[in-house]
Amino acid sequence: MSGRPPGRIAPAPAAREWMPHQHGAWAMLAVPFLLGVAASRVGPWQAVLAVAAVLGYLASATGQAWLRARRRDHYTVPLAVYGVVFSGLGLALVVAFPALLLALFVLAPTTAMIVAGAKPGTRRDLANSLAQALQALVLVPAAAWVSGAFDVPPVAVATAVGAAYLLGTVLVVRSVLRERNSPPFTALSVGFHAVLIVPALLLGAPWVVLAALLTARAWALPTIARRRLGTPRPLRAVHVGGVEAVASVAVVVVAFLSL
Numbered sequence: 001m002s003g004r005p006p007g008r009i010a011p012a013p014a015a016r017e018w019m020p021h022q023h024g025a026w027a028m029l030a031v032p033f034l035l036g037v038a039a040s041r042v043g044p045w046q047a048v049l050a051v052a053a054v055l056g057y058l059a060s061a062t063g064q065a066w067l068r069a070r071r072r073d074h075y076t077v078p079l080a081v082y083g084v085v086f087s088g089l090g091l092a093l094v095v096a097f098p099a100l101l102l103a104l105f106v107l108a109p110t111t112a113m114i115v116a117g118a119k120p121g122t123r124r125d126l127a128n129s130l131a132q133a134l135q136a137l138v139l140v141p142a143a144a145w146v147s148g149a150f151d152v153p154p155v156a157v158a159t160a161v162g163a164a165y166l167l168g169t170v171l172v173v174r175s176v177l178r179e180r181n182s183p184p185f186t187a188l189s190v191g192f193h194a195v196l197i198v199p200a201l202l203l204g205a206p207w208v209v210l211a212a213l214l215t216a217r218a219w220a221l222p223t224i225a226r227r228r229l230g231t232p233r234p235l236r237a238v239h240v241g242g243v244e245a246v247a248s249v250a251v252v253v254v255a256f257l258s259l
Contacts, residue, residue, distance in 0.1 A: 018078045020061035027248040028136045029053050032162040036143025038255040039158035045146035052089035053139055058082045064118035097146055103138045110135050126174065133166040154259045164196050165251050168214060169244060175222040176240050186222045193218040206254045217243060
């Protein structure tokens, strides 16, 4: 008899090899990409960029799993497929928009950091999470550039908003999970969000309200997590993910209404 709890079905091994179980990564890709669209206009090349970004993430996540796995042959085919298709789309984008090569100044060093953090026995530290966020942030100017309507002021604002949101999300999620027993880390996260209210005043009332709500969530989530720790109803990763999904939608909506 299996020791698996009744009613729970373990994901098929093939699914684990092809689809990483890091649900927060999708928001980390979607938010900066949509901010770039909000700061420019919708264009056909943005669809190509979106698919390339997804495949790039899948290739990166699969590559990290390959480095950590004991049976690396399980990940060889997914890694090859993702890598080849991503390379093809990336080449097409670079041929059409050579300026996208500037992204390598961010992607090359951050990829090196992520690969180093993926070695067996290496703990995923804050620097690794920030490197992933910085890679995603490249999508803001890239999405605006391939639209053909790149305008520096709105793109600069969208990039700053994306940087603030992604960094804030990394701090919040870490304060709830890995650093849930560290009040100083929670204070750092809340303080970071509170400071963002000041520049939000320059962007208008919707941004101020948004910054205030994000600050409240930065305080509430780790507080609830500590209070429920050891109880029958602990705060789980799925709950944190739900809150972050709502926050992501709010950021994108305000951007499309304001930029």
